[in-house]
Amino acid sequence: MAPYGVDKDQGGDSKENDSWMEKCVTKVQEGGKSKPSAIAICKAQLKKSKEKDSSLEFESVEIEVMSQYNSFREQWIRKEMQKGFTLEQSKSHFDIYLSLNNYSFI
Secondary structure, eight states, X not given: OOOOOOOGGGTOSOHHHHHHHHHHHHHHHHTTOOHHHHHHHHHHHHHHHHHTTOOOOHXXXXXXXXXXXXXXXXXXXXXXXXXXXXXXXXXXXXXXXXXXXXXXXX
């Protein structure tokens, strides 16, 4: 595990934080983000969870990423349908866009 430069007031690069960051970064990258972007997102989420004095809930990051994905997908499909494409065509165009840009969501 690599150090992520977690602020000392958030526990620094401890084994617990590094492990959490590894899982988070991997999951966010699966959502199509670059590693630097994933690290930034995860550091912000870690800071948020530490500020709330809550446990490190990885599920909250997963929910947030999937929520952003679903929102993006809905907007994409809506715009495609406004152009005159059917729902199925719009979904297909979205899948093609993800494939061409090497994005994958589980």
